[in-house]
Amino acid sequence: MNAKIHPQDTGIGIVGLGLMGSSIIASLLALGYPVKAIAPIHGEKEIGYKRILEQLLLCEKFNILSAPVDEYMALLTVSAEYDELKECGLVVECIVENLAIKETVFKKIAAISKKDAILASNTSAIPISILQKAVPDPQRFIGIHWAEPAFATRFLEIICGNQTSEATTDAVVKLAMTWGKEPTVLKKDVRGFITNRLMYAVYREILHLVEKDHTSFTDADKCFRYNAGSWMTLMGIFRRMDYEGLKDYFAAYINIFPLLSNSDDISPQMQKIVDTHSRGIQNGKGFYSYTRQEALQWSQAFSEFNKDIFHLAANYPERVNGEHTKS
Numbered sequence: 001m002n003a004k005i006h007p008q009d010t011g012i013g014i015v016g017l018g019l020m021g022s023s024i025i026a027s028l029l030a031l032g033y034p035v036k037a038i039a040p041i042h043g044e045k046e047i048g049y050k051r052i053l054e055q056l057l058l059c060e061k062f063n064i065l066s067a068p069v070d071e072y073m074a075l076l077t078v079s080a081e082y083d084e085l086k087e088c089g090l091v092v093e094c095i096v097e098n099l100a101i102k103e104t105v106f107k108k109i110a111a112i113s114k115k116d117a118i119l120a121s122n123t124s125a126i127p128i129s130i131l132q133k134a135v136p137d138p139q140r141f142i143g144i145h146w147a148e149p150a151f152a153t154r155f156l157e158i159i160c161g162n163q164t165s166e167a168t169t170d171a172v173v174k175l176a177m178t179w180g181k182e183p184t185v186l187k188k189d190v191r192g193f194i195t196n197r198l199m200y201a202v203y204r205e206i207l208h209l210v211e212k213d214h215t216s217f218t219d220a221d222k223c224f225r226y227n228a229g230s231w232m233t234l235m236g237i238f239r240r241m242d243y244e245g246l247k248d249y250f251a252a253y254i255n256i257f258p259l260l261s262n263s264d265d266i267s268p269q270m271q272k273i274v275d276t277h278s279r280g281i282q283n284g285k286g287f288y289s290y291t292r293q294e295a296l297q298w299s300q301a302f303s304e305f306n307k308d309i310f311h312l313a314a315n316y317p318e319r320v321n322g323e324h325t326k327s
């Protein structure tokens, strides 16, 4: 297959205009790509358009754009028709995390897209090996997992399914580098991929400690922010262990591993969250509660913080070993 995709010429297709879809679209527009956005839900075109515009206005506020917002919006086509995808070199599905719905959508995408187009899913946790069975040429199918806000995060996890070809993976890695990302490749699509899998180990442990009443949510958050938060972006995990000298890690593993939670049960706190339909900042109810104003402030602070970290992360490792691409 021809994995030399030129989406700068052919455009990138994004299916789904929710939180992630709009965020990814805005980040690609900001990079100068023509984007064909598909709104699969009736009535979503207008709200999707508005969400994308809001994200681009944020990019403008953060001095990421070199032309007026209108010029970037002119690169965008929003449609309910999958037909719009027929020239795209890359199509990324970004719809609800539901296997059956994603399979139906991929059948529609595969039926219309070019024979050498790369098809990708932004799924957080559905195995790519399962999803790629929905398309006739699974070699051209891959996971591309973004983090939000997509224009201000270096993270991009590329996930291979059993049948993904090396050419497809290489093409996506190369493309991601041109987007200013620091792509990581997961050769086997283990459940949760890399980042979510790691974080679920942390979520289980902290819920366990809080439920045992050993600490509070607020103190747990403080620990994480001011301890892990002070080294994570700079060092990652393995360099952190090297930095600390490694000497005590072995003894700590022996002593601590048997004490960590390995429960398969849903935590009562999480059960309560589900039972009370709490959706965090989306409806003001979660581990904390939020007024609309506070929810908005958290969203804005998160985008701004990511923008700052994006630049900060480019500076430091480069000073040490030139690992990152400065943008």
Ligand SMILES: NC(=O)c1ccc[n+]([C@@H]2O[C@H](COP(=O)([O-])OP(=O)(O)OC[C@H]3O[C@@H](n4cnc5c(N)ncnc54)[C@H](O)[C@@H]3O)[C@@H](O)[C@H]2O)c1
Binding pocket: 015, 016, 017, 018, 019, 020, 021, 039, 040, 041, 044, 094, 095, 096, 097, 098, 101, 105, 122, 123, 124, 125, 145, 146, 147, 148
């Ligand atoms: N939210 C995150 O931070 C995040 C991060 C990485 C990956 N993801 C993944 O990205 C995907 C989208 O997540 P999101 O947070 O943008 O969700 P969302 O709920 O904000 O948006 C979902 C979108 O799915 C589409 N959709 C809904 N029902 C549909 C149907 N029946 N048929 C076709 N399309 C339908 C609509 O466009 C809707 O806006 C999911 O697979 C999610 O796991 C989310």
